[in-house]
Amino acid sequence: MDRRTTRQISIGSERTGIVRIGGDADVSVQTMTSGSTCDIDSCVAEINRLAAAGADIVRVAVPKRADTEALSEILDQTRVPIVADVHFHYQRAIEAVEAGIHKIRLNPGNIADRTHVDSVIDACAERSIPIRIGVNEGSIIERKDKKQRMEELGKFFADHRQGHLMALMITKLEEYLEIFESRNFHDICISAKSMDARLAIDTYREISKRFDYPLHLGVTHAGPRETGAIRSIVALGTLLAEGIGDTLRISYASDAAYEVEDGLEMLWSLGLRDRRGAELIACPTCGRIQVDLFQLVQDVRDKLAEHIEVPMKVAVMGCVVNGPGEAEGADVAVFAGDRRGIIYVQGQRVANVPEEEILERLLEECVQFQSRVNDGEAKLGEKAVDILPPDPIGELGSGSGSIAKGTVEQISIGKT
Ligand code: SF4
Numbered sequence: 001m002d003r004r005t006t007r008q009i010s011i012g013s014e015r016t017g018i019v020r021i022g023g024d025a026d027v028s029v030q031t032m033t034s035g036s037t038c039d040i041d042s043c044v045a046e047i048n049r050l051a052a053a054g055a056d057i058v059r060v061a062v063p064k065r066a067d068t069e070a071l072s073e074i075l076d077q078t079r080v081p082i083v084a085d086v087h088f089h090y091q092r093a094i095e096a097v098e099a100g101i102h103k104i105r106l107n108p109g110n111i112a113d114r115t116h117v118d119s120v121i122d123a124c125a126e127r128s129i130p131i132r133i134g135v136n137e138g139s140i141i142e143r144k145d146k147k148q149r150m151e152e153l154g155k156f157f158a159d160h161r162q163g164h165l166m167a168l169m170i171t172k173l174e175e176y177l178e179i180f181e182s183r184n185f186h187d188i189c190i191s192a193k194s195m196d197a198r199l200a201i202d203t204y205r206e207i208s209k210r211f212d213y214p215l216h217l218g219v220t221h222a223g224p225r226e227t228g229a230i231r232s233i234v235a236l237g238t239l240l241a242e243g244i245g246d247t248l249r250i251s252y253a254s255d256a257a258y259e260v261e262d263g264l265e266m267l268w269s270l271g272l273r274d275r276r277g278a279e280l281i282a283c284p285t286c287g288r289i290q291v292d293l294f295q296l297v298q299d300v301r302d303k304l305a306e307h308i309e310v311p312m313k314v315a316v317m318g319c320v321v322n323g324p325g326e327a328e329g330a331d332v333a334v335f336a337g338d339r340r341g342i343i344y345v346q347g348q349r350v351a352n353v354p355e356e357e358i359l360e361r362l363l364e365e366c367v368q369f370q371s372r373v374n375d376g377e378a379k380l381g382e383k384a385v386d387i388l389p390p391d392p393i394g395e396l397g398s399g400s401g402s403i404a405k406g407t408v409e410q411i412s413i414g415k416t
Contacts (some may be wrong), residue, residue: 001271003243006214009130009187011057011103012081019056019081021130021189021247022214027240027272028056028247029263030216031256032085037074038066044077046256051080053257054264054276057247059083059105068095075100083132090116097123105132108176121185130187133180135172136220137165137194162199169194169203170210177211188213189247193220197235204239214246225254225262233266240270275311278304278366281330282316289318291336291355303363310373312380314366331380332366334358345369347383 008023019028033046037060047058062068062084075082083103084096090111093104097120104124108117124131169192180188190213194200200219208215219235222228232250239245250259250266267273282297297316304314315330317323320342323335334341341358343351345365353361372378 001241001243004208006212006246007186009189009214011083011130013100013102016079016081016102021216025246027245027267029054029260029267030057030059030083030247030249031055031259031263032059032061032249032251034256036067037062038064038070040070040073040077043070043074047074047078047080047082050256050260051078053260055080055256055260057081057083057103059085059249061085062092062096063087063089065092065095068092068099071096071099071101086120090120093120094123097127097129101129103130103132105134107134107136108179109135109172114179117179118183121180121183124187125183125185128187130189131180131185132189132191132216133173133176134191134193134216135169135176136192137169137196137199162196165194165199166203166206170206173207173211177213186213189216190214191216191218193218195219195221197231200235201238204244205242208244215244217245217248218251220251222251223253225252225258228252228254229262233262237266237270240266240272276309277311278308279311279313280304280316281313281327283318283323285318288321289336290338291318291341291358293318293336296336296358299359300362303359304366307363308366308370310370310380312366312369312373314362316362329381332362332369334362346378 006022008025009021010018011021012018021028031050033043033050035042035046037043043060050058058080060082071084081102083105084093084101085105086093086096087107088110093106096104104120106120111117121131173190173192190207190211192203192207194203197219204215204217217236217239219232222231228251236245236248236250248263250263252259264273268275280301283293285293293316300314300316312331313329315327315333317327317333317335319337320335327333331346333344336355336358339355341353341355342349343353343362343365350365351361369378373380
């Protein structure tokens with residue numbers, strides 16, 4: 001996938017490691033804490049939990065003086081780059097910089113006095129701290145002369161159903177960038193978030209043509225995970241597939257760990273990051289199913305997340321009819337049927353167990369396979385032999401009695 005070339009910025013410290021954004025760096029995944037930053041213990045616990053989930057960068061809100069006062073202790077107890085999210089109070093940005101924060105997120109539009117924005121820029125420049133300039137659709141609509149502005153701005157993207165909003169976000173960004181560039185500050189990342197997926201796609205496309213600063217992608221206020229995932233991933237996935245985007249946050253009205261999990265899964269699916277942990281393939285089930293596959297898949301997923309670090313493919317299939325074809329490429333696979341499961345490792349059958357033992361045995365095989373990969377005895381994606389589907393009638397289709405006997409029944413169809 002060709003990625004659009006952007007300038008590169010770096011965030012972090014020796015303690016946290018440096019995360020690069022833009023240029024040839026991997027697309028990074030960000031999220032934000034939801035607790036009060038000044039509650040140091042719970043803030044640290046939340047940041048560490050999100051970092052363990054895979055977050056590359058974590059943002060915290062600093063609306064109060066007490067929040068910036070807590071920052072140096074929080075920074076001491078965490079090992080992931082942290083961004084201070086500043087709205088309205090420029091002093092919070094300066095205080096965060098003094099506390100050693102790794103990056104500032106600023107919307108210059110809600111800091112009325114230009115000299116205040118200047119002082120934040122100077123403080124960041126002095127310590128080489130990057131700033132994300134973030135405009136959001138919701139925070140840029142000018143209320144006073146909204147109708148007139150909409151008509152004026154709508155002319156720029158006249159054939160777009162929300163052209164005035166695109167124009168407004170881009171105009172605002174240009175205006176803000178001028179402030180930063182006039183002070184020779186280029187350690188910048190930019191975002192222009194909308195709650196509408198189509199508007200987000202079109203705005204980021206347009207921005208990527210105009211500026212070479214790295215882009216932070218996001219669909220803001222996307223809602224709960226069930227619907228927010230679709231809205232976010234359709235927009236961000238489209239942009240990333242076009243090579244647009246250097247870092248991202250998926251925003252849910254839910255546990256932020258899901259934002260990280262889904263952001264990473266999107267990047268892995270697009271081949272933009274190396275997968276960490278197992279990739280689970282599972283059949284959607286149909287009328288052939290003879291085990292509780294949904295529960296099994298969920299349990300397998302949880303166990304793999306706990307025990308497997310190498311990016312092996314694991315397939316959980318409901319039957320032996322189509323399962324082998326559908327599980328092609330899996331390193332470890334189970335085909336279930338008639339309350340039993342046959343387990344394969346790289347094409348070789350290794351077990352045939354009753355339903356209640358499938359989870360444990362499958363995990364055991366995955367852990368063993370992981371050790372062999374780590375010891376260089378096995379290679380991911382290789383197959384010793386092609387999986388030969390067991391006879392659906394004899395082995396799994398007609399019950400464990402047949403499996404035990406190892407017999408294969410013959411059937412005839414049609415009429416003479
Ligand atoms: S693997 Fe079997 S049970 Fe699952 S969807 Fe395919 S045919 Fe149906």
